[in-house]
Amino acid sequence: MPFHGSYFPRRNDKVIGKVIEVGPSMWTIDIRSPYLTMLHMNDTPWKTYSGEIKKYLNAGDYVYAKVMNVNEVKESWITLKEPGQGLRKLEGGHIMYVPAPKVPRIIGKTGSMVNMIKDATSTRIVIGQNGVIWIDGAPEDVLIADEAIRMIEREAHTTGLTDRMVEYLKKVKGETDGNAQ
Amino acid sequence: MGTPSNVKLIDENGLRLDGRGDEELRPIKITTDILERADGSAFIEWGGNKILVAVYGPREAYPKHTQDIEKAVIKARYNMAAFSVDERKRPGPDRRSVEISKVISEALSAAVMIEQFPRTQIDVFIEVIQADAGTRIASLTAASVALANAGVPMRDLVVGCTAGKVEGRIVLDLSKEEDNFGSADLPMAVLSKTDEVVLIQMDGELTKEELYKGMDMILKATKRINEIQRKALSEKYTITQNEGGE
Structure with a gap:
């Protein structure tokens, strides 16, 4: 077992990430890994419209999300849309x-x-x-x-x-x- | 190298300037995890060498064009302090340190599982605080310990040593004087378990037999050095284990 080392996203892991950038339809999220991850507006429980997703999550907010997909070049996508697993925006704390x-x-x-x-x-x-x-x-x-x-x-x-x-x-x-x- | 001189490098008893035999190493001490900010670090004292290594990453490679879509890139930077040698060294990269950075990066790439994290870079900063012959292999030995300390997945530890020819004899681990006035210098680094050679350079002239003899000596010595590396890595944790029960 290693003592240190960075995190590498794996499918179905639940992670906490920080929103670092808001795009027209995606948030870029830092999950303390060498790779940034993406959260698409359709993968959230909110009814969002392209261009106004800032209302729901802004830079600096934290989310508890699940890794949905990781591809060969380690690009990954996370989701908040899995009921019953406590996935959400983390407020306060x-x-x-x-x-x-x-x-x-x-x-x-x-x-x-x-x-x-x-x-x-x-x-x-x-x-x-x-x-x-x-x-x-x-x-x-x-x-x-x-x-x-x-x-x-x-x-x-x-x-x-x-x-x-x-x-x-x-x-x-x-x-x-x-x-x- | 090869400068003629009247310095007697091996005395009549067959002992070297610092009293060592042909196959004797200088004292080596490695400590790990000494830098708070770095992901991993190591400090090595090898004879008169004092070298500090800090490892950062794997992290996203910048500038972006250096990224490799298939594997991580290891960016080692070997740098000598201005006060590390007798005569002040002009600070900044020079031809020699650029070369050493390159060979060290390549040697480490052979040990690190770089294919596991594409598009990233692993920075290895090597600062030579005091130099006393054999800095490239001492740096490499310490760098692999620092990488292990950072939790970077590796196949094996890289361990290096030098041999050389002094007054017609093949000896292990050259000192500064032997390096300057001897007739050949052979730094070599291997993966500790497989003895796969990841770095070998030669300065001066050796016959084929002498080269093989030198390589044999180095291979034997790397086993001992590897022990020191492993001890350095486990030491930190055995101590806390003893104190843990308080």
């Missing part, structure tokens, strides 16, 4: 980046690790396969979640990480509770 190869560790087995952080910090977290993470919640909770994820990132190659995470979250939670009283 806090964005953080981790190396893409560490994402499986942060998610944990069937989401155990990230669910633990979500529950402990009462935040909403969305993780893209490309290593972009969106966290929403009270600022102090976001900070705790951020630090917890950083900790996983640093120790992704070690064993017994889940146990240490339980300990860590218990500790910080205890501290914040203590301060509140």
